[in-house]
Amino acid sequence: MVRDVLLVMLLGAVATYFGETLDQSMLAATVTLLLLGGLIFMQQRAFPIEKLREMKRMLQLDEEGVRQGINRNWALVAEARKADEVLAYEMLREIGSLVNNDRIRLQQVALLQSFVLRSDMDLQLRTLLLQSFERLLAEYIGEVARLKPELIREDVIRYIATYEVHILQLHNGIQILTAVAAAAVRKSKYIELFPSLITRYARFMPKDRFMRLYHTIERYPAKARGGLAESVGRVYNEKYRDHYADAHG
Numbered sequence: 001m002v003r004d005v006l007l008v009m010l011l012g013a014v015a016t017y018f019g020e021t022l023d024q025s026m027l028a029a030t031v032t033l034l035l036l037g038g039l040i041f042m043q044q045r046a047f048p049i050e051k052l053r054e055m056k057r058m059l060q061l062d063e064e065g066v067r068q069g070i071n072r073n074w075a076l077v078a079e080a081r082k083a084d085e086v087l088a089y090e091m092l093r094e095i096g097s098l099v100n101n102d103r104i105r106l107q108q109v110a111l112l113q114s115f116v117l118r119s120d121m122d123l124q125l126r127t128l129l130l131q132s133f134e135r136l137l138a139e140y141i142g143e144v145a146r147l148k149p150e151l152i153r154e155d156v157i158r159y160i161a162t163y164e165v166h167i168l169q170l171h172n173g174i175q176i177l178t179a180v181a182a183a184a185v186r187k188s189k190y191i192e193l194f195p196s197l198i199t200r201y202a203r204f205m206p207k208d209r210f211m212r213l214y215h216t217i218e219r220y221p222a223k224a225r226g227g228l229a230e231s232v233g234r235v236y237n238e239k240y241r242d243h244y245a246d247a248h249g
Contacts (some may be wrong), residue, residue, distance in 0.1 A: 142176030
């Protein structure tokens with residue numbers, strides 16, 4: 001990078017010095033400055049990509065060393081957890097930023113599940129999704145759905161919907177599925193994409209979540225596919241209609 005900048009500066013200086021007229025020298029200097037600006041801008045844009053590429057190359061060259069380093073770091077995380085859970089959590093994030101595969105993700109989830117999660121924590125979710133079903137991940141997603149529903153996005157909902165049968169076999173499976181379905185009603189897009197999942201767990205949702213779903217369907221009836229509107233209407237009539245009738249009577 002530095003070599004390219006120096007080369008442009010050298011050529012520009014030569015062109016400016018040997019300009020036959022003042023206008024030619026000024027033009028050469030202007031073009032040189034423009035080229036330098038463009039080159040520096042392009043190099044700044046490309047630097048993160050080159051840095052990532054170089055990091056991946058180094059990881060591939062010293063895979064065994066990286067593996068041993070990660071194992072040492074896991075031991076440090078375990079020790080740090082005894083004294084400071086927040087520190088352990090931050091160390092965990094650092095490890096995950098370097099190497100991210102299903103084994104690492106699962107270890108991250110396992111450690112996260114041992115924490116007392118809070119809504120003010122910088123929780124992560126999308127980077128932890130696995131290629132297959134894992135009980136710890138499903139339980140973690142359920143907890144995140146309860147604490148920070150804004151983190152429940154399409155890929156997370158799709159993971160839960162894909163492994164719904166497995167989740168139902170867990171002792172808290174209904175709670176996990178209900179929490180995710182309740183988080184999904186934040187956006188009409190998710191209501192349209194996952195009507196079956198939402199239909200099955202609408203009656204278990206907290207009142208505020210259910211009423212949000214009910215009013216969204218009232219405003220956008222085309223979003224409620226696959227009998228969702230009818231199901232939500234039945235639940236409303238069974239659980240909430242009399243209450244709202246009394247409140248507005």
